Each structure stands twice: as C-alpha cells, then as structure tokens.
Amino acid sequence: GGVDISLAIKVGVQYSLWGGSVINLGTKKHKEKYFDKIDNLEYPGCFAMTELHHGSNVQALQTTATFDPVTDEFIIDTPNDGAIKWWIGNAALHGKFATVFARLILPLQGKGGEPADMGIHAFIVPIRDLETHAVLPGIEINDCGHKIGLNGVDNGALRFRSVRIPRDNLLNRFGDVARDGKYTSSLPTINRRFAATLGELVGGRVGLAYSSVGVLKVAVTIAVRYALLRQQFGPPKEPEISVLDYQSHQHKLMPMLASAYAFHFARAYLVDMYSEMKKTNDEDVTADVHVLSSGLKSYITSYTAKSISICRESCGGHGYAAVNRFGGLRNDHDIFQTFEGDNTVLLQQVAGDLLKQYQQKFKGGTLSVTWNYLRDSMGTYLSQPNPVTARWEGEDHLRDPKFQLDAFRYRTSRLLHSVAARLQKHMKTLGGFGAWNRCLNHLLTLAESHIESVILARFIEAVKRYSFCAVT
Ligand SMILES: Cc1cc2nc3c(=O)[nH]c(=O)nc-3n(C[C@H](O)[C@H](O)[C@H](O)COP(=O)(O)OP(=O)(O)OC[C@H]3O[C@@H](n4cnc5c(N)ncnc54)[C@H](O)[C@@H]3O)c2cc1C
Known part of the structure; x- marks a missing residue:
C-alpha cells in the first residue's frame, strides 16, 4: 500500500474478500475445490455484495437465488436495475468467479405455499470462461467508469439473468439446502445467520485499518522531512529557519506523527486479537474484534484522510506536484472511509455495542475484554467528581x-x-x-x-x- 494503493486493494479483493468469503462462509468441500487455485491466482475472483441501490444496508439487497428442486440448482437473478451489483472489484476485467450475496428463495415453502425468503446468503457464481475468459451466458458486465482514485482496480457492475449454478455453490457454513429443498442451519433466526455471515468478513476491515496507518506514515514522513529542509524567513540579518521551527507547523505535524505511532500499536493489537479469534473461535473475542475493527477502521481512515490534506498544505506549492505523491495518496485512500463499511455506519455499531454492554453491566453481566475498563469506570468515575477539574494542575x-x-x-x-x-x-x-x-x-x-x-x-x-x- 505504501507503494501503490491500487495493488494493495487488488490483492485485498482477491485474498481477503473473494478468498476470505469462500474459506470463511464455505465448508470443507469449498476449501478443497477452491483454496489452492485462489491462492495461486488461477481463480481470480470478486466479492459481489453491494448493489446500485443498497450498499450499507446489506439486509435490503434484492438479488435472488431461487432453488430449483428439479435440476438441483440455484437460479441467480437481478430483479431490477437497482439490484445490479455495483462497484465490484476485479469484476470489470479479471475475475472468473464472484461470491454473490443474494436472498435465498425456496419455492412453495412459505406461508400458504408462497416462496420462502430465507435472507441473505453467499453463492459462488462463475462469471467468465476459465479458458477463453469470455463472459458467461446470462451475465452482463460493465466497467463502473473512471474513478477519483484507485484506477488500478477494475470495479465493475454485474447483472444476472437466470444464471444457473449447482446447489454445491451455496457457501453453506451457516445455512444449507438439502437435495429435497429442506433448509437447515445451526442458527435459529435470519438475523443471527446474517450477523454470523457478516461477522466472518471482519478481515477486510482489519486490513484497511492496517494499510491506512501505512498511508499515514508515508504522508507524514514526506511532510516532516520536507519541513526540516524547507527554509523560510527568520530573525533579521540571520539565516532563514526551517519551517518545522514554526510553532504552527509543529502543531500541524507533530500530533500526526504521534498519532501514526499510536495507531501503529493499536493496529498491532487489533491484528493480535484477530489472530486469536481465528485460532480460538472464542465468542467473546469474536464480538470484541467485530467492534474493535469497526471502530479502528473508521477512526484511523478518517484521521488519515484529513491528515493527507494537511501534509500537502504543509509542503506548500511543492506539495501540489503530483511527483510528491499527496494527490495520489489522498485520492486512492479517500474511499477507505466508505468501503468495507461506511465510517459513520461502523461507528454506530461501536456505540450500539457499548450500550449493550452498559445494559448487561446493570443486569449483573460481564464485560468483554476490550470494554473491561468500563467496569471500573462506571463504578468509580461516575461516582467521583470530574478527574480533570478535581485533581491537581501540576505538570x-x-x-x-x-x-x-x-x-x-x-x-x-x-x-x-x-x-x-x-x-x-x-x-x-x-x-x-x-x-x-x-x-x-x-x-x-x-x-x-x-x-x-x-x-x-x-x-x-x-x-x-x-x-x-x-x-x-
Ligand atoms: C472503489 C470502490 C470499491 C468497492 N469495492 C467493492 C467490492 O469489491 N464489493 C462490494 O460488494 N462493494 C464494493 N464497494 C461498495 C462499498 O462497499 C459501498 O459503497 C459502501 O458499503 C457504502 O455503501 P453506499 O455506497 O451504498 O453508501 P450509502 O450507504 O448510500 O451511504 C451514503 C451516505 O449516507 C450515510 N448513511 C448511510 N446510512 C446511514 C445511517 N444509518 N446513519 C447515518 N448515515 C448514514 C453514509 O455515512 C454516507 O455518507 C466499493 C466501492 C467503491 C467506491
């Protein structure tokens, strides 16, 4: 990412989104069939969740996957223009498969013989011929057009017209359909299955928080080095001074430098927690990682986006020369605030979790690892006067x-x-x-x-x- 953010995102789409969805939402049969070929890039793929009309509100997606018990297949359909899969990385040029998020429909199994909507599930859909790379029948692919940045990533739009896939292509870790059309799941409700499905996709957010810190380091390093070399004004009849000696300049750059260090350690903690989650599957750790990754992704990417502009400005006119990289960094990084979960939406998940823990605390429940401090704080701080005003003022x-x-x-x-x-x-x-x-x-x-x-x-x-x- 420090060299070319498009490359980092291409790799992220291939391994974390496409590969991650197959491994984390699928079962043994999927791992056996796809893992090696995803790993060695024989199977380049996409992660097709977002639609033209729905991005953040994933539960409202409209693409359907209807089970056909006669042929033992699912039929993938885009029911209207708003349901066209949009912004899908690797779709416009390179992808041969897509993990498509769609509503699973079981004919005749709803009330009064209506079709039953089992909620959002993920399906592997081949989109291009493995040999010729031609787009497969029933599938329409278009490029989403020139973007503000990240133009090394081929974002595309996908429309499906009665595309048939084998029943095995349902990524069935959290819900499965048997040969006779019977649905089974270890999780009792659509909401629980949905939460479990999305919960498995936190790796992308961990990755974005991680690489956003890398981008911040690059921008701050360029700006701090330049600030030391660039000389402007100075005391009368004396040599000019380095712009970093101006208090205003220090106030712009030093908090960013300190934050880059602080974020570095926070992201290392996040990665440790994420690996612990992967190793143990512990429920508390999983809940923690979900909220921590949402919060850190959101906080760090917003901070980096603002900082790149301040770094550009700190380098004056030379900061505007494309060769000095701020334009590229700013444009390529800007979307980090939106994809893998819009920052404002993700922060609400953090707030929601804090409130849940707060309620549980008053019901005598326990607090999960990251929130542990609230046990002390709610008991102690709230009964005390404000620690900022009530204590000493010494340095x-x-x-x-x-x-x-x-x-x-x-x-x-x-x-x-x-x-x-x-x-x-x-x-x-x-x-x-x-x-x-x-x-x-x-x-x-x-x-x-x-x-x-x-x-x-x-x-x-x-x-x-x-x-x-x-x-x-
Ligand atoms: C370059 C690029 C690559 C992408 N790659 C992929 C990909 O490979 N696969 C994929 O599936 N998707 C991809 N996406 C889509 C991306 O994940 C979505 O754009 C993102 O989830 C946001 O959804 P949205 O665009 O519908 O925004 P919206 O949800 O419509 O948000 C619009 C605005 O409304 C605000 N808002 C929305 N809901 C709330 C709320 N509840 N409270 C307060 N404010 C709210 C948001 O903060 C935002 O400012 C990509 C997008 C881009 C631009």
Whole structure:
C-alpha cells in the first residue's frame, strides 16, 4: 500500500474478500475445490455484495437465488436495475468467479405455499470462461467508469439473468439446502445467520485499518522531512529557519506523527486479537474484534484522510506536484472511509455495542475484554467528581499517562451514561429508530471517544514496554 494503493486493494479483493468469503462462509468441500487455485491466482475472483441501490444496508439487497428442486440448482437473478451489483472489484476485467450475496428463495415453502425468503446468503457464481475468459451466458458486465482514485482496480457492475449454478455453490457454513429443498442451519433466526455471515468478513476491515496507518506514515514522513529542509524567513540579518521551527507547523505535524505511532500499536493489537479469534473461535473475542475493527477502521481512515490534506498544505506549492505523491495518496485512500463499511455506519455499531454492554453491566453481566475498563469506570468515575477539574494542575500530574487515560475513560463513561439516559427518554415518544436518530451525534462522539481511549491505552502500554527495553 505504501507503494501503490491500487495493488494493495487488488490483492485485498482477491485474498481477503473473494478468498476470505469462500474459506470463511464455505465448508470443507469449498476449501478443497477452491483454496489452492485462489491462492495461486488461477481463480481470480470478486466479492459481489453491494448493489446500485443498497450498499450499507446489506439486509435490503434484492438479488435472488431461487432453488430449483428439479435440476438441483440455484437460479441467480437481478430483479431490477437497482439490484445490479455495483462497484465490484476485479469484476470489470479479471475475475472468473464472484461470491454473490443474494436472498435465498425456496419455492412453495412459505406461508400458504408462497416462496420462502430465507435472507441473505453467499453463492459462488462463475462469471467468465476459465479458458477463453469470455463472459458467461446470462451475465452482463460493465466497467463502473473512471474513478477519483484507485484506477488500478477494475470495479465493475454485474447483472444476472437466470444464471444457473449447482446447489454445491451455496457457501453453506451457516445455512444449507438439502437435495429435497429442506433448509437447515445451526442458527435459529435470519438475523443471527446474517450477523454470523457478516461477522466472518471482519478481515477486510482489519486490513484497511492496517494499510491506512501505512498511508499515514508515508504522508507524514514526506511532510516532516520536507519541513526540516524547507527554509523560510527568520530573525533579521540571520539565516532563514526551517519551517518545522514554526510553532504552527509543529502543531500541524507533530500530533500526526504521534498519532501514526499510536495507531501503529493499536493496529498491532487489533491484528493480535484477530489472530486469536481465528485460532480460538472464542465468542467473546469474536464480538470484541467485530467492534474493535469497526471502530479502528473508521477512526484511523478518517484521521488519515484529513491528515493527507494537511501534509500537502504543509509542503506548500511543492506539495501540489503530483511527483510528491499527496494527490495520489489522498485520492486512492479517500474511499477507505466508505468501503468495507461506511465510517459513520461502523461507528454506530461501536456505540450500539457499548450500550449493550452498559445494559448487561446493570443486569449483573460481564464485560468483554476490550470494554473491561468500563467496569471500573462506571463504578468509580461516575461516582467521583470530574478527574480533570478535581485533581491537581501540576505538570507531573497532567503528563502522567495514568491520569490521561483516566480522563479519556471518564469522558467515555460520561458520554455513555448520558446517551443511555437520553435514549431512554426519547424512546417513549419517538420509538427506537427515532430516538437513535435524535441522539446520533452524541452516539458517534461516544464511539470516537471510546476508540480514542483504546488507542491511548495501547500507546501507553507500548511506550512503557519500549522504554523498559531501552533502559535494560
Ligand atoms: C472503489 C470502490 C470499491 C468497492 N469495492 C467493492 C467490492 O469489491 N464489493 C462490494 O460488494 N462493494 C464494493 N464497494 C461498495 C462499498 O462497499 C459501498 O459503497 C459502501 O458499503 C457504502 O455503501 P453506499 O455506497 O451504498 O453508501 P450509502 O450507504 O448510500 O451511504 C451514503 C451516505 O449516507 C450515510 N448513511 C448511510 N446510512 C446511514 C445511517 N444509518 N446513519 C447515518 N448515515 C448514514 C453514509 O455515512 C454516507 O455518507 C466499493 C466501492 C467503491 C467506491
């Protein structure tokens, strides 16, 4: 990603999205058939979830996969223009397969013999001939056109007209259809299956948070180096000074440099948690990784997007020369804020989880690993006066990492407590959806505040670890 973000995204689509969906949503038979050929690029593929009319609201997707018990196949259809799969990476040029997210329809199995809609499932659909690379019958593929950035990625639109695929192509880890058309699942409801399906796709968000930190490092390095070399003005009759010696310049660049370090450690923590989740399948760790990856992806990519512009501006006119990379970095990275989950939507998942934990806490439940601090904070901080105003103002105290972390956590606790009370109040008149919307900015601030405290905690821990190494 530090060299060419399009390349990172192409690789991400192939291995994390296409490969990840087959491995994580499929079962042994899929792994045996596809893994090696995905791995060695013999089977380039796509991840076809988003439609023209629905991106964030995945549960509202309209593509259908109807089971045909006579031929033992699924029939994939795009029922209207709004259901055309859109923005699909690797579709316009290279993909030979697509994991298509569609509503599973079982004829005659609904109430009164109506078709039963079993919700969103994932299917492997071949889209191009393995030998000739020609687009297969019933499939229409178009390029989504020139983009603001990432033009090394071939995003395409896919339409399906009665495309038949074998029953085996259903990625059946969370729900299966037998030869006689009977549906089985270890999970009892459509919502639980949907959550489990999306939960398996967190790897993409982990990857984006990770590479966004890489982009931030590149931009900040260019800007800091330039700021040291570039000289402008100075005291009368003396040599000009480096622009980094201006207080304003330090205020622009140094927080970004510090954040790049802090994010570096936070992302390492996220990757560790992700590998633990993959190894153990522990439910608590999985829930944690889901929320942590949403929060960090969202927070870091928004921060990096804003920072690239500040870095460009910090290099003056030379920052605008394409050769100095800020334009490319900014345009290629900008979409990190939207794909793999829009940042505003993801932050709401963080807020939702905090509220859930808050409720459980009051019902005597336990808190999951990342949220553990809330156990102390809700018990302790809320009963205490504000730690920022009530304690000393000495430099030692203000610079003490423990105090700083306390202050961050106190802020989250207050936000959590106050938004819970507001939601409860508005719920009575506005209902759940209306109350949530009335408090939306409050909820987003809560989510960001929580993520900042997680990042700070990881940073303090790393500083302690490395200063200990330096001393010993
Ligand atoms: C270059 C590129 C590559 C992509 N690659 C793929 C791919 O390979 N496969 C794939 O399936 N998809 C892909 N996508 C699609 C991408 O995942 C979606 O664009 C993304 O999920 C956002 O959905 P949307 O575009 O429908 O935005 P919308 O959901 O329509 O969002 C529009 C605006 O509304 C706001 N909004 C929406 N819902 C809420 C809410 N509940 N509360 C508050 N605000 C809200 C959002 O914050 C946003 O600002 C790609 C997109 C691009 C541009």
